[in-house]
Amino acid sequence: xxxxxxxxxxxxxxxxxxxxxxxxxxxxxxxxxxxxxxxxxxxxxxxxxxxxxxxxxxxxxxxxxxxxxxxxxxxxxxxxxxxxxxxxxxxxxxxxxxxxxxxxxxxxxxxxxxxxxxxxxxxxxxxxxxxxxxxxxxxxxxxxxxxxxxxxxxxxxxxxxxxxxxxxxxxxxxxxxxxxxxxxxxxxxxxxxxxxxxxxxxxxx
Amino acid sequence: xxxxxxxxxxxxxxxxxxxxxxxxxxxxxxxxxxxxxxxxxxxxxxxxxxxxxxxxxxxxxxxxxxxxxxxxxxxxxxxxxxxxxxxxxxxxxxxxxxxxxxx
Amino acid sequence: xxxxxxxxxxxxxxxxxxxxxxxxxxxxxxxxxxxxxxxxxxxxxxxxxxxxxxxxxxxxxxxxxxxxxxxxxxxxxxxxxxxxxxxxxxxxxxxxxxxxxxxxxxxxxxxxxxxxx
Numbered sequence: 353x354x355x356x357x358x359x360x361x362x363x364x365x366x367x368x369x370x371x372x373x374x375x376x377x378x379x380x381x382x383x384x385x386x387x388x389x390x391x392x393x394x395x396x397x398x399x400x401x402x403x404x405x406x407x408x409x410x411x412x413x414x415x416x417x418x419x420x421x422x423x424x425x426x427x428x429x430x431x432x433x434x435x436x437x438x439x440x441x442x443x444x445x446x447x448x449x450x451x452x453x454x455x456x457x458x459x460x461x462x463x464x465x466x467x468x469x470x471x472x473x474x475x476x477x478x479x480x481x482x483x484x485x486x487x488x489x490x491x492x493x494x495x496x497x498x499x500x501x502x503x504x505x506x507x508x509x510x511x512x513x514x515x516x517x518x519x520x521x522x523x524x525x526x527x528x529x530x531x532x533x534x535x536x537x538x539x540x541x542x543x544x545x546x547x548x549x550x551x552x553x554x555x556x557x
Numbered sequence: 558x559x560x561x562x563x564x565x566x567x568x569x570x571x572x573x574x575x576x577x578x579x580x581x582x583x584x585x586x587x588x589x590x591x592x593x594x595x596x597x598x599x600x601x602x603x604x605x606x607x608x609x610x611x612x613x614x615x616x617x618x619x620x621x622x623x624x625x626x627x628x629x630x631x632x633x634x635x636x637x638x639x640x641x642x643x644x645x646x647x648x649x650x651x652x653x654x655x656x657x658x659x660x
Numbered sequence: 661x662x663x664x665x666x667x668x669x670x671x672x673x674x675x676x677x678x679x680x681x682x683x684x685x686x687x688x689x690x691x692x693x694x695x696x697x698x699x700x701x702x703x704x705x706x707x708x709x710x711x712x713x714x715x716x717x718x719x720x721x722x723x724x725x726x727x728x729x730x731x732x733x734x735x736x737x738x739x740x741x742x743x744x745x746x747x748x749x750x751x752x753x754x755x756x757x758x759x760x761x762x763x764x765x766x767x768x769x770x771x772x773x774x775x776x777x
Contacts, residue, residue, distance in 0.1 A: 362655075365630055366586040371651040372633060373593050375643050381600065385666040387592035393673055394591065395581045436595075439678035440723070442745075457565035457709055459609055460625065465676075469581055469591075475625045478570040484711065484764060485566045485754050493573050504762045508565065510707045511743050511767035512679045513723055558703050559710060566711040566754070599664040599672045605679075606733035610705035 399468035402433045403516060404537035406443075406466060408530040411521040421445055424516065428466060438465035438514055444507060445518045446547070451498045452517045453491065453544030455483045456509040463514035467539055474543065484508060494545040517542050522550040558610075561617040587626040594629050603636045611635045679727040681740035687770070689744055693719040694776040697746075697768065705733035708772045716776060717748040720765065728769055741770040 362370075376382045406428055410417040420427040424441035428434070441463060444452040456462065460475035473479050483490045487504045491497070498504055507515045519541040525533060540546035564570075582588045598608070611632035612620070620628065637643040664672055689695060699714045700706070707729050721744065728739040746768050750758035 363584075363586070365590070365627055366584070367652055367655050368630055368634070368648075369586050369589045369593065371648055371655055372630075372637070372643065373589055375647060375651055376593065376597070376637075379643070381602075381642065381661065381663060382593060382596045383663055383665055386664045386669050387589070387596050389666045389669040390595045390673070391582075391588045391592040393669065395588070398673075399581075435674040435676035436672070437676065439676045440680065457711075458562055458707060459612070471575065471579055472583075472625065473573050473575040476573075477564055477567075477621065478573045481564040481567040481570050482573070485750075485758075487762065488759065490573065494575070500759070500761070502761070504759070506762075506764040508709065508764060508766050510709060511723075511769070512726060513743070513745075513767050558705060559701065563710050565709045595672075596664050599668075600661050602661060604732060605677075606705060606727075606729040609729075610733040613705065 394464075394469055398464065400466070400537075400539035400542065401534070402431070402468075403463070403466035403539070403542045404534040405431055405530070406433065406516070407518055407537045407542065408534035410443075410518055411525075411533050412528075412530045417518075420518070428516075433465040435465050437461070438463050440513050441466075441516060442507075442513050443516045443518050444505070446520045446544075448502070448520075450503045450505050451491075451544065451547075452505050452507060452515075453483060453487055454507045454509060454515040454517060455480060457481070457484055458510055461509040461512075461514065463516050466516050467542060471539075491545060494540065496546050517544040519546075519548045522548050524550045524553075558613055560613045561620055562613050584626075590626045590630050590633070594633060597633065597637070602640060602642060607636060608632050679732075681725045681727060681738060683725060683740050685725045685740050685742065687722055687742040689719045689722070689742070689770070689773060689775065691719055691721055695719055695744075695746060695768075695773045696776050698772055698774060702730070704730055706730050708768065709766070711753060712748065712766055712768075715748055715752050717746040717752065717766075719744045720747050721745040723767060726769070728771065730769075730771070739771075743767050743769050744773070746773070 377384055410420050420443050424443040428441050446452055457480045460470055462470040484506055487506050509515055536548050538546055541548045612628045615631050638645050696716045697712045723743045725740045726743045728741055731737050731739045745765050748764045750762040
């Protein structure tokens with residue numbers, strides 16, 4: 353691996369992981385090519401576009417939606433999204449009565465196969481501390497207002513079940529293809545801090 | 558354990574400040590920490606519960622002031638030492654080598 | 661210890677490692693049960709957040725049998741048991757000023773709960 357010039361001295365964590373990784377490689381306990389492949393997979397191949405496809409299919413296909421809500425793991429696997437941190441999936445549906453939002457107060461548990469790796473804010477203290485006791489205030493910080501007559505339901509992923517929010521399908525998307533629908537679905541809508549906005553007039557239909 | 562990681566309901570952490578369009582990793586060292594963790598986890602060196610508990614044992618101040626992947630790095634160092642894989646002495650020696658310019 | 665090879669990486673990632681245990685463990689609770697979360701002060705690893713201890717909720721669903729992290733983190737075995745989705749009202753957790761409609765769900769193991777009779 354090419355050395356790059358340091359304009360500042362390497363940081364403490366940079367040296368620590370270099371020390372650790374070099375020792376593990378020397379002891380033949382890890383394969384550096386495997387480490388590179390792991391990094392590349394999560395940096396470039398797995399991300400929220402996966403979850404958006406699941407949501408779009410559920411919007412377009414009512415039978416799929418029934419299967420998805422009954423057994424999230426199995427239905428999500430139909431699209432090929434399986435594995436690490438998604439072995440036991442539960443999909444929770446937003447309705448006119450219930451708005452769902454997901455957190456892991458104790459660490460950072462998140463459904464990797466459908467959403468990729470979590471953003472910094474999801475893993476940091478402010479969100480983890482506050483969304484369980486003031487979800488409406490947290491949602492407002494994200495620009496999402498939930499009406500008083502809607503139940504806000506917070507899911508704290510403290511066990512190995514992983515949660516994906518199925519957002520409500522917005523108005524103005526009748527007849528759209530799954531590909532078009534998927535483009536509307538944001539990562540934050542699948543965590544529950546956002547909703548999927550209706551398309552601007554003139555968007556493809 | 559009743560560590561500071563058990564954050565649900567606590568006050569005083571300020572606004573959430575989501576970063577728009579943030580990259581998956583903010584530093585190359587974070588990439589390496591992530592990759593090494595998955596590789597050693599996949600190799601059976603520890604289970605997920607041990608990993609989380611190692612993070613919880615970091616120390617309250619270190620936990621709150623450390624970034625996410627610094628938590629992972631601390632857990633890796635702790636577990637690999639406790640499981641007799643890479644001792645703290647070997648790690649310290651390698652760090653000293655790297656600091657003094659060896660590659 | 662096996663070394664994960666580059667070729668094995670896609671298999672590792674796609675397969676993962678569920679902590680479900682295929683053992684016929686009898687559940688202590690069922691959907692609809694009123695439960696109270698045990699008061700505990702563990703120095704060991706636990707996945708029971710402080711904010712839920714001593715609180716009352718309702719079992720909504722039985723997720724099945726999983727490894728118990730409180731023992732698994734300490735090489736004390738899997739102690740497989742049922743995990744339930746338990747519903748708490750916001751008011752139960754945070755007091756009367758919380759919105760009366762809002763709720764929270766936690767996934768709780770058999771050993772974290774007692775039945776309210």
